[in-house]
Amino acid sequence: MPDNHPPGLRQGAADGFPIVVGYFPVAMAFGLLAKTTGVTFADACLFSLVVFAGASQFMALDLIKAGIATADIILATFLLNLRHLMMSAALAVRLREVRRGLLPFIAFGVTDESFSVAALKAGKLTAPYMLALNGVAYAAWFGGTVAGYLVGAVLPAAIQSSLGIGLYALFAAILVPEIKKRPVALLVALLAGLAYLLLSRLGLLSSGWSLIAAIIAAAAAGLFVRQDEEREGDA
Amino acid sequence: MTTYLPLILGMLLVTYLPRLFPLLTLSQRRLPPYLRRFLAYIPYAALGALIIRGIADSAAGLAPATLAGVTVAAAASFCGGGLVSSVIAAIVAAYIALSL
Structure with a gap:
C-alpha cells in the first residue's frame, strides 16, 4: 500500500x-x-x-x-x-x-x-x-x-420459543471465538456466571444489580491471571 | 403498548459517551495496562453471566432446550462455524428439544 x-x-x-x-x-x-x-x-x-x-x-x-x-x-x-x-x-x-x-x-x-x-x-x-x-x-x-x-x-x-433461545446461542457464538483467542475469557465468563447465580440466589440485590456486580467482580478477578498466560496487545 | 424511549435514550448516552470522549480529548496517553485488561474482560464476564442466567432462570420447561441450544452453538462456533450458522444450528436443536 x-x-x-x-x-x-x-x-x-x-x-x-x-x-x-x-x-x-x-x-x-x-x-x-x-x-x-x-x-x-x-x-x-x-x-x-x-x-x-x-x-x-x-x-x-x-x-x-x-x-x-x-x-x-x-x-x-x-x-x-x-x-x-x-x-x-x-x-x-x-x-x-x-x-x-x-x-x-x-x-x-x-x-x-x-x-x-x-x-x-x-x-x-x-x-x-x-x-x-x-x-x-x-x-x-x-x-x-x-x-x-x-x-x-x-x-x-x-417457533418463537426456539427463537428466544437463539439469543443465548448468539451470546455463546460470540464468546467461543474469544475463548479460542484468549483462554482467560472462559475463566472470566464462568466466574461471572457463578457469581451471578450466587448473588441472585442470596437475594440481597435485585436481578439487575446481581448481574452488574457479577460482571465487575469477574472482570476484576481476571486481572489475577498471570499476564504471560495470555497474549496482550489486541484492542 | 410499552414504549422503550427512555431506555433507548439512556442507552444512547452510555454508548455514545465512551465512544466520543477519547476522540474529543484526543488523549495521547494509553490507558494503564491493568485498566485495559479490565475493560477487555467485561464483555466476557457479561456474556458468561447472561448465558448462565439464561439457562438457570429460563421459564418453566425451557431450561433443557436452552442448554441444548447454547451447547450446540458453542460447539458449532468452536468448530469454526460463523455467528449466523451457529445460531441457526442452535435454534434447530432447541426446536427439536422442545418438541421431544
Missing part, C-alpha cells in the same frame, strides 16, 4: 463490505428477536438507529424480557460499552489531523468491528474513510433490523 494516497470514501466503503456481510444477518436476528420480545417496530428501529451497539442491544432485549428495571439495563450497557473508551483512545492518536467538527460523527460509528478494520489499516486515517467505513456498517445494521422484524412478523408462533 503506497502511503502517499490517504484512503478516502471509496476505500472506506470497500473496507466496510465484510462488516456489511457480517452485520446484516446479525441485525436481522435483532429485528426478529425484538419482534418476539414484544418491542414495537418503531422502537426496534430506534434501538438500531440510535444505540447502534450489537451486544448491548441483544442484552437489552434479554433484560427487557426478564423485567429488569430501565436504570439497571442502562448501567449494564454502560459497563459493556466502557471498552469503546480504549478503542476510541487508540483511534484518537491516528485522527489528530481530522477536523474537530467531524469527530462526533466518527465517534458514533466506533464499533468492535469498524475499530478492528481501522486499527489494522496501515498509514493515515482520514475523515472520509472513517465516515464511509462506519456509514456502510450503520446502513447494514439498520437495514438488517428492518428486514428481521418484517420476517418475524410473518413467522408462525410455534
Whole structure:
C-alpha cells in the first residue's frame, strides 16, 4: 500500500463490505428477536438507529424480557460499552489531523468491528474513510433490523420459543471465538456466571444489580491471571 | 403498548459517551495496562453471566432446550462455524428439544 494516497470514501466503503456481510444477518436476528420480545417496530428501529451497539442491544432485549428495571439495563450497557473508551483512545492518536467538527460523527460509528478494520489499516486515517467505513456498517445494521422484524412478523408462533433461545446461542457464538483467542475469557465468563447465580440466589440485590456486580467482580478477578498466560496487545 | 424511549435514550448516552470522549480529548496517553485488561474482560464476564442466567432462570420447561441450544452453538462456533450458522444450528436443536 503506497502511503502517499490517504484512503478516502471509496476505500472506506470497500473496507466496510465484510462488516456489511457480517452485520446484516446479525441485525436481522435483532429485528426478529425484538419482534418476539414484544418491542414495537418503531422502537426496534430506534434501538438500531440510535444505540447502534450489537451486544448491548441483544442484552437489552434479554433484560427487557426478564423485567429488569430501565436504570439497571442502562448501567449494564454502560459497563459493556466502557471498552469503546480504549478503542476510541487508540483511534484518537491516528485522527489528530481530522477536523474537530467531524469527530462526533466518527465517534458514533466506533464499533468492535469498524475499530478492528481501522486499527489494522496501515498509514493515515482520514475523515472520509472513517465516515464511509462506519456509514456502510450503520446502513447494514439498520437495514438488517428492518428486514428481521418484517420476517418475524410473518413467522408462525410455534417457533418463537426456539427463537428466544437463539439469543443465548448468539451470546455463546460470540464468546467461543474469544475463548479460542484468549483462554482467560472462559475463566472470566464462568466466574461471572457463578457469581451471578450466587448473588441472585442470596437475594440481597435485585436481578439487575446481581448481574452488574457479577460482571465487575469477574472482570476484576481476571486481572489475577498471570499476564504471560495470555497474549496482550489486541484492542 | 410499552414504549422503550427512555431506555433507548439512556442507552444512547452510555454508548455514545465512551465512544466520543477519547476522540474529543484526543488523549495521547494509553490507558494503564491493568485498566485495559479490565475493560477487555467485561464483555466476557457479561456474556458468561447472561448465558448462565439464561439457562438457570429460563421459564418453566425451557431450561433443557436452552442448554441444548447454547451447547450446540458453542460447539458449532468452536468448530469454526460463523455467528449466523451457529445460531441457526442452535435454534434447530432447541426446536427439536422442545418438541421431544
